[in-house]
Amino acid sequence: MQRQRESTLHPVDLAVVVTYVGLITYVGIRFSQRVKTAKDFFLAGRSLAWWVIGLSIIGTNVDTNGYIGASGNAYSIGIAQANFEWIGAIPAMIIAALIFIPLYWRAGVYSIAEYLGLRYNQAVRVVAASIVVVMSVFAMGVAMWALAITLQTFIGWPIWLGILVSGTVVGLYSVAGGLGAVAITDSIQVCIMFVCGLIIVAIGISDAGGTESFISKLTAENPTHLSAYLPADHETYPWHGVILGLGLVLSPAYWIGGQAILQRTLGAKTQWDASAGMMFAALAKTFVPVLIVFPGLLALVMMAEIEYPDMALPWVIKNVLPVGISGLMFVAIIAALQSSIDSSINSTALMITRDIRHVLMKNHNPDADLKIGRLLTLGLLLSAMSIAPYIGNLGGIFNFLQSLLSLFQGPMLALLLLGALSKRATGTGGIITLVSGVALAGILSWVVELNMLYVAFFTFCYAMPALWIISGFTQPHSEEHLKTLTYSPWRAR
């Protein structure tokens, strides 16, 4: 049943990889000729069509954890892993498409932090942008490191060479072409990912003897692997926590407040394209488990001899896929990582340029935004490449920052929801709720030692009434100011 192969790539696979790198670089550099202003660089000149936006959102969303980690998780817990793509994404994406994206679009902002600055005050804007910026640099370092590890595993390149080559390729089109190049290359990358996913499904089910045989082999040893939810006493993913924490708080905070995700919708050519792009992404997201969950299940069915669950996908690539296709699958993993790195770099450069520099430097020159944006993109890329080799040693700091970001999600969602859906929320209420909500999350997380899913839910439950009550005692913005910043479709338009 298993076709064991050597650990390095076959020359045909290597040719596929080289062709892909050449294609992506060519497309990215061609797109760079269109960049003349900061708006072209950060928002693709507001020219993106809905299908490009949708594919690019998925490219940004599926990263290292989404590919290798999720396959490993699926190997351990089964189809329950798909909750991150279904209830942990689709409702929030629909709400983002129909309510928040039209709102951001009408406000004419470049970033979600800029929207928060308009809706609340500049302090909220700078705090929101700063936390995301710090986190993003480390996240890019981790992604770069994961990319280098993948290259080392499959091609045998040393870590430094993997970082240098992948950083150079991403840098060539990100620095030159901005969001437009990023979105187009993301779209190509996602198409490759889906083609590879479908090929794995076809070959896997065929090797297993058909769908019924696949299911019976899977459930014979793992009876709960086709259940969408795990028991309430499950240590990591109890079903209450998944619905309350992931479905109702973490997922909406990510899909309606994530800059890297939403930036491509702000670069749409029309408001309809922006919303339709997110809706199309939701359709694609529904099928993402085919890419990232199925390989984990397949490794189980084929009784893969692996040391730890995260080896499930590499095992499938090496032992199930034929020559040429395994090269394409390897490309899909590189693509998933690259599309996340390039999006993070572009959105982080945007937030530093506009949300931090514009606010803190009163005498800034807006005409310099393009030049500064490009320099920052290069600087961020070099920073990520510099810390990538040491990321293993920085694991503690990274985990701490990741926890910090999670603490931020409940209060941030409350600010976005009440800010968008009500005129009552005020600037003072916003900053007090944000600071106190994060403090409460810290206590629940580190003193009470609550599961992160519950921390997110309880801090959200605190922040909603807190913002409502505090805002009642503080000065609101004028009706005129809030007209384009709040959502009320039932009002006469």
Next chain:
Amino acid sequence: MELPVVWANYISIALFLALGVGVWSIPKSAVVPAEYEHQSWRDLRFWATGLILFQIALYAYFS
């Protein structure tokens, strides 16, 4: 008393149904620009409904 795990599927389906009701409470004018008013495929409420029905089917199957 602990609810059986299958209740998670029922709750998910109920949440998706509630979302569907919410989607159709949004007026068409807020979803479809005036220039596309006669192109039904551009009404994103239909797109959302398709997605919701698909999700309900998934949570009904994997229970």
